[in-house]
Amino acid sequence: xxxxxxxxxxxxxxxxxxxxxxxxxxxxEWDKSVASLMAEEEGLTLTAEHWEVIEVxxxxxxxxxxxxxxxxxxxxxxxxxxxxxxxxxxxxxxxPGSPAKRIARxxxxxxxxxxx
Amino acid sequence: xxxxxxTKAPDSNAATQMQQAVGDRDAVMLIEAAVxxxxxxxxxxxxxxxxxIFLLSEDLIARGLASIxxxxxxxxxxxxxxxxxxxxxEKAVTWY
Amino acid sequence: MPTPDALLVIIRHAPHSSNWLREGLDAALxxxxxxxxxxxLFMGQGVMALLKEQGSGGPxxxxxxxxxxxxxxxDIDKLWVSEGALQSLQISADSLVENATLIADQQxxxxxQQHAKILNF
Numbered sequence: 001x002x003x004x005x006x007x008x009x010x011x012x013x014x015x016x017x018x019x020x021x022x023x024x025x026x027x028x029e030w031d032k033s034v035a036s037l038m039a040e041e042e043g044l045t046l047t048a049e050h051w052e053v054i055e056v057x058x059x060x061x062x063x064x065x066x067x068x069x070x071x072x073x074x075x076x077x078x079x080x081x082x083x084x085x086x087x088x089x090x091x092x093x094x095x096p097g098s099p100a101k102r103i104a105r106x107x108x109x110x111x112x113x114x115x116x
Numbered sequence: 117x118x119x120x121x122x123t124k125a126p127d128s129n130a131a132t133q134m135q136q137a138v139g140d141r142d143a144v145m146l147i148e149a150a151v152x153x154x155x156x157x158x159x160x161x162x163x164x165x166x167x168x169i170f171l172l173s174e175d176l177i178a179r180g181l182a183s184i185x186x187x188x189x190x191x192x193x194x195x196x197x198x199x200x201x202x203x204x205x206e207k208a209v210t211w212y
Numbered sequence: 213m214p215t216p217d218a219l220l221v222i223i224r225h226a227p228h229s230s231n232w233l234r235e236g237l238d239a240a241l242x243x244x245x246x247x248x249x250x251x252x253l254f255m256g257q258g259v260m261a262l263l264k265e266q267g268s269g270g271p272x273x274x275x276x277x278x279x280x281x282x283x284x285x286x287d288i289d290k291l292w293v294s295e296g297a298l299q300s301l302q303i304s305a306d307s308l309v310e311n312a313t314l315i316a317d318q319q320x321x322x323x324x325q326q327h328a329k330i331l332n333f
Contacts, residue, residue, distance in 0.1 A: 069241075072245075113238070118325070129257070137320050138321060139322070207329070211332060
């Protein structure tokens with residue numbers, strides 16, 4: 001997706017370009033440190049609970065080639081991490097606001113299509 | 117009860133698929149390229165949907181097919197008749 | 213049998229031919245994301261979207277199969293396939309993805325009647 005417009009950079013060294021909505025322009029550049037930088041910018045500290053959900057979303061994308069909207073995100077989390085965590089309240093607590101969009105961003109994926 | 121609106125010629129995939137979907141109490145409105153059906157009174161849909169299938173006059177006139185439709189004795193509706201039909205049926209499905 | 217308020221999305225176009233298929237699947241996914249019950253009916257060349265051996269095509273073309281697989285994550289698990297369409301394309305039911313359900317063509321009008329909302333792609 002090299003055609004995506006660069007809007008600004010995540011870091012001061014101008015290494016990681018972001019699109020106008022703050023998503024990573026070059027998905028291949030993603031690693032955990034990129035995710036941490038993004039989270040820091042959002043005022044979020046990533047814990048083990050955050051990381052396992054980010055992994056769920058990355059696996060979802062790998063399999064279906066799309067980032068999940070909220071409903072399938074809950075289902076995928078439930079399948080991977082169990083009933084307790086596979087609930088929208090839990091995901092809202094970890095990633096307040098719009099969990100589907102925030103997690104996709106932190107996971108270095110494009111914005112979920114069909115997202116509300 | 118469904119109003120099926122066909123916009124493609126009788127020999128199209130859309131027409132075939134519509135014929136598969138039409139139920140006993142459904143109606144069919146033929147518009148745009150579908151009015152070519154005026155040329156073919158032996159098209160199976162004429163029998164299948166007898167008394168519940170119509171050609172849209174305006175599209176016949178635009179294509180110079182109005183008198184042929186009349187000669188072939190095929191039923192036509194003006195635009196307001198079409199509108200009335202859409203109100204009469206609970207849902208409409210367009211085939212394009 | 214279907215819930216009365218379910219949306220029926222009809223897919224009639226093959227992958228890699230036009231945008232119709234993609235738009236139909238997108239409509240189904242959006243409705244599914246809203247929690248609306250969605251059923252799919254594959255007619256004509258639309259049945260080709262369910263072939264389990266299909267690949268991704270040219271660069272920049274999105275593959276269809278991952279999206280078909282993803283439907284269940286949106287709780288879309290009713291995928292009806294016209295038996296007549298399979299026969300006329302000489303496709304055997306084993307070449308299709310697991311969750312496809314065959315429907316006899318005589319039952320298609322009934323399926324249309326049972327759904328309050330229908331989107332035709």
